[in-house]
Amino acid sequence: MSKQAAPLTLADVTAEVFCCQPLAQHRVPAETAALLAPAFKALGDPVRLQLMSMIASAEGGEACVCDLTPAFNLTGPTISHHLKTLREAGLVDAERRGTWVYYRARPAVLRQLAALLSIEPATAS
Amino acid sequence: MSKQAAPLTLADVTAEVFCCQPLAQHRVPAETAALLAPAFKALGDPVRLQLMSMIASAEGGEACVCDLTPAFNLTGPTISHHLKTLREAGLVDAERRGTWVYYRARPAVLRQLAALLSIEPATAS
């Protein structure tokens, strides 16, 4: 059961725990890169980027698949596939409540990614 | 010459000009998603994430391909391919000086991406 072999993804990480120095200050080590790259890859599709935004900006902090799907000219299975990708990347959590499934963003993970990309205004400017 | 058809990438944008509201505050419109997704996609590979970091954190703000390549167990052409990807994503600029080619990060673009992912600490928490 406990597949130790699985390379450990962001989805497993509590995200508060581990930390990222800004990209431009310290070289990202290989393990960190391997951990974080899938999250960026997940955001690297226009549809998923919009999905992520719709979920993160939804009032109440969560969005129903039934609201997400009609916003695109794509079939249900395709949207579901993209949502799964976001889930596996650790960017969102899903919860079923009755008939509908709700997705909500994981702010801590987004913050980590933002911190990694952050660039301090040039020293003393 | 002026291929209007070309969908306009981040590499063309001055990056100071256009702006990104944080993902979690306003829905990212489709055009913005199409513009920014390639940048995230480019960062969505562990090798490129490390390359980006090595370039951005290099002293003098630039890194030589000759320093980048030996840091990976990959062939020269492969590294060159990844650097091209970063270039086309608008994340880095390249300049040839004599024998060597130097890459430097485009901080404005990184800042844009960071701003997009940034999450304000929950209002009054």
Added chain:
DNA sequence: TGTCTGTTTCGACAGACGTCGAGACAGTGG
């Protein structure tokens, strides 16, 4: 000029990705 080193382009290949249709599963309501 010719040769050498550093970098990129080209062509090829296996594997991953985005999309779809069909079907399976979950919950609600008759």
Added chain:
DNA sequence: CCACTGTCTCGACGTCTGTCGAAACAGACA
């Protein structure tokens, strides 16, 4: 219990991606 709706999984398809080796290109230097 059965039908209906919402969501996900499965299998398939064409395309894109990461990697390589071979070859082309660019500068430096003898």
